[in-house]
Amino acid sequence: MEKNKLKKTIIKIFQKFKLSKNHADICANAIINAELVGAPTHGLSRLKMYCDRIQKKLINPKPKIKLKNVSQSATHINADDSIGFVAADIAIKKAIKNAKKTGIGLVAVKNSGHYGMSGYYAEQAVKKNMIALVFTNAPPAIAPHGAIKSLFGTNPICFGSPTASKVPFILDTSVSMINRGKIRVASRSNSKIPEGVALDKFGNPTTNAKKALKGVQLPIAGFRGSGLAWMVDILSGVYTGGNHGGKVKDPFDDFSGPQNIGHLFIVMKANLFQSNYKRRMKENIKRIKKLPKLKGINEILYPGENKFRRYKKNYKSEIKIPKDIMEDIQNLLM
Amino acid sequence: MEKNKLKKTIIKIFQKFKLSKNHADICANAIINAELVGAPTHGLSRLKMYCDRIQKKLINPKPKIKLKNVSQSATHINADDSIGFVAADIAIKKAIKNAKKTGIGLVAVKNSGHYGMSGYYAEQAVKKNMIALVFTNAPPAIAPHGAIKSLFGTNPICFGSPTASKVPFILDTSVSMINRGKIRVASRSNSKIPEGVALDKFGNPTTNAKKALKGVQLPIAGFRGSGLAWMVDILSGVYTGGNHGGKVKDPFDDFSGPQNIGHLFIVMKANLFQSNYKRRMKENIKRIKKLPKLKGINEILYPGENKFRRYKKNYKSEIKIPKDIMEDIQNLLM
Numbered sequence: 001m002e003k004n005k006l007k008k009t010i011i012k013i014f015q016k017f018k019l020s021k022n023h024a025d026i027c028a029n030a031i032i033n034a035e036l037v038g039a040p041t042h043g044l045s046r047l048k049m050y051c052d053r054i055q056k057k058l059i060n061p062k063p064k065i066k067l068k069n070v071s072q073s074a075t076h077i078n079a080d081d082s083i084g085f086v087a088a089d090i091a092i093k094k095a096i097k098n099a100k101k102t103g104i105g106l107v108a109v110k111n112s113g114h115y116g117m118s119g120y121y122a123e124q125a126v127k128k129n130m131i132a133l134v135f136t137n138a139p140p141a142i143a144p145h146g147a148i149k150s151l152f153g154t155n156p157i158c159f160g161s162p163t164a165s166k167v168p169f170i171l172d173t174s175v176s177m178i179n180r181g182k183i184r185v186a187s188r189s190n191s192k193i194p195e196g197v198a199l200d201k202f203g204n205p206t207t208n209a210k211k212a213l214k215g216v217q218l219p220i221a222g223f224r225g226s227g228l229a230w231m232v233d234i235l236s237g238v239y240t241g242g243n244h245g246g247k248v249k250d251p252f253d254d255f256s257g258p259q260n261i262g263h264l265f266i267v268m269k270a271n272l273f274q275s276n277y278k279r280r281m282k283e284n285i286k287r288i289k290k291l292p293k294l295k296g297i298n299e300i301l302y303p304g305e306n307k308f309r310r311y312k313k314n315y316k317s318e319i320k321i322p323k324d325i326m327e328d329i330q331n332l333l334m
Numbered sequence: 335m336e337k338n339k340l341k342k343t344i345i346k347i348f349q350k351f352k353l354s355k356n357h358a359d360i361c362a363n364a365i366i367n368a369e370l371v372g373a374p375t376h377g378l379s380r381l382k383m384y385c386d387r388i389q390k391k392l393i394n395p396k397p398k399i400k401l402k403n404v405s406q407s408a409t410h411i412n413a414d415d416s417i418g419f420v421a422a423d424i425a426i427k428k429a430i431k432n433a434k435k436t437g438i439g440l441v442a443v444k445n446s447g448h449y450g451m452s453g454y455y456a457e458q459a460v461k462k463n464m465i466a467l468v469f470t471n472a473p474p475a476i477a478p479h480g481a482i483k484s485l486f487g488t489n490p491i492c493f494g495s496p497t498a499s500k501v502p503f504i505l506d507t508s509v510s511m512i513n514r515g516k517i518r519v520a521s522r523s524n525s526k527i528p529e530g531v532a533l534d535k536f537g538n539p540t541t542n543a544k545k546a547l548k549g550v551q552l553p554i555a556g557f558r559g560s561g562l563a564w565m566v567d568i569l570s571g572v573y574t575g576g577n578h579g580g581k582v583k584d585p586f587d588d589f590s591g592p593q594n595i596g597h598l599f600i601v602m603k604a605n606l607f608q609s610n611y612k613r614r615m616k617e618n619i620k621r622i623k624k625l626p627k628l629k630g631i632n633e634i635l636y637p638g639e640n641k642f643r644r645y646k647k648n649y650k651s652e653i654k655i656p657k658d659i660m661e662d663i664q665n666l667l668m
Contacts, residue, residue: 070607071436071438073437073438074436074437074438074602074607076607102405102407102436103405103407103408103440104405104407104440106438106606108606110607131569144625145634146627146628146631146635147625147628147631147634148625148627149625157562159569161568169564171561173562175558203628220558221511221559224554225555227505227507227637230503230622231505234465234503234615234618235465237618238495238614239465239602239604239608239611240608244614244618245617245622246621246622266600268408268573272408272410272442272573273404274574274575277572280572280578281572284568284571284578284579286579287579288478288485288564288580291477291478292482292483293480294537300479300480300481301480303564
């Protein structure tokens with residue numbers, strides 16, 4: 001579907017589900033961005049889920065989002081069960097504003113929901129010449145080191161930085177071996193997942209996506225990845241007032257209450273300590289790109305480059321929508 | 335050797351190498367702490383290296399450390415080629431002070447050196463009821479994803495948080511499969527390193543510690559770990575004004591100039607957003623410890639617990655010093 005037409009369609013759907021025009025617009029932009037950067041797991045495939053949760057009164061379409069400044073640098077946001085996109089959009093803008101005042105802005109969000117991709121918010125800060133660290137927790141997917149039951153979410157660690165070019169440095173990596181969304185997509189299409197990324201519910205290795213969804217995903221690097229997932233749970237859940245310790249609900253199949261996801265945004269002026277920060281980034285990237293490469297590797301890419309290229313390429317053409325999701329869209333419009 | 339006697343000995347050595355009593359004391363505490371927590375790679379095994387670098391005028395024993403407040407929250411420190419322990423000690427204390435004012439303190443350090451363990455500084459913040467994120471870069475050890483030459487250091491990610499007990503949550507994990515110090519210790523004792531953690535200089539897998547030191551270490555989780563290492567290099571090197579992009583010198587065998595390591599400390603009041611933060615941490619940890627466990631696992635430990643137990647155990651007895659290091663100490667005293 002053509003981008004503008006798709007955007008209008010998404011806005012229409014969210015407005016039908018009682019979101020304001022402004023909030024519907026924020027959601028549509030985030031969803032289309034996910035499609036354009038080649039992350040369909042965080043795009044249209046979730047549209048029906050968001051609407052289902054609004055209908056079941058688990059996402060509040062008319063949230064009274066409360067901001068409380070606890071200092072010049074720090075703000076706490078109670079998102080009132082808003083759709084995650086809207087809470088995160090307000091939060092990153094506030095973090096940027098705080099950072100403009102004191103060099104560093106800290107914004108903690110509670111009572112939010114799934115907000116799509118962390119990198120999308122980090123990019124907003126990078127466009128204002130700022131560095132961003134973004135943390136969010138997520139429903140149980142990864143077993144803590146030593147356990148055979150999922151508890152941590154795929155809990156991404158996200159870091160964004162300006163560069164000397166228009167391609168930002170955006171690291172947005174889950175601490176699981178594979179993104180849960182990818183397993184979900186594999187499950188929908190009955191395709192297999194790689195070996196070594198998940199166990200079934202009995203603790204046995206599996207390549208069956210459906211079994212993996214019922215079992216546990218493995219963290220990267222054993223206790224190290226488990227520790228990083230734990231850190232993200234603390235920063236985004238314990239610290240903010242959000243759910244934590246395995247209490248974040250799965251948005252697709254747990255309708256027993258709102259998700260109450262927590263997010264944490266740390267934003268810092270890029271040239272706070274070094275006025276030539278961008279030139280330093282240019283030198284840093286140049287040195288790394290010049291290294292001798294492994295056989296078969298033509299170019300060393302920094303995090304975010306691939307995504308930017310996909311965005312540029314996809315921007316020129318229509319967005320391809322799988323048949324089942326097209327059906328979702330048609331049903332949601334009715 | 336008995337702890338107090340060892341401390342006096344280390345202070346004596348550093349004073350002989352022109353450090354002030356106060357600075358020598360800071361160094362001795364950090365080194366002894368590394369021995370007590372069971373991290374000898376960051377303890378006495380580096381004593382001779384520090385002294386060698388002082389003697390070669392690469393570490394400045396009488397640094398004029400300059401602090402510049404760029405805002406109420408943020409401070410930049412030029413450590414004037416100080417020994418890392420001293421620069422980091424001043425930096426974490428300043429970050430805590432800034433956080434007391436605005437909820438969040440940010441301190442960037444340049445022209446520093448190896449400071450021992452990141453977790454040691456995070457602990458100082460935790461004792462003041464604060465959360466800490468600590469980043470430092472290090473000499474080339476890990477090949478960026480796609481490269482066959484080391485460039486990133488083992489670049490640890492460190493996160494500390496108060497808990498409801500006296501055992502702090504301290505994650506201090508390098509993003510390499512194995513700590514460089516462990517390879518160095520294996521090399522000294524001619525023992526093997528595990529498979530899959532390093533390549534020799536030709537790009538072939540090796541379990542020979544000496545060959546691994548000349549080759550490259552592998553990051554955790556491929557491109558994810560490589561991206562995390564890159565993030566740490568940017569935060570602690572590019573951002574602070576320190577060396578970066580492979581320019582941090584190996585303290586043991588590169589005497590061509592000071593290391594100019596950079597560090598970044600982000601400290602936040604633990605109860606900034608939730609007054610019952612410690613109770614929330616208690617609940618978080620309780621839920622995770624109660625999970626069903628893998629066969630052979632009796633207890634799920636949080637990061638820092640093992641280290642705390644080793645500390646308590648080792649605190650009661652004398653510190654064992656290997657013969658070669660005892661010889662170093664005797665030579666340094668002469």
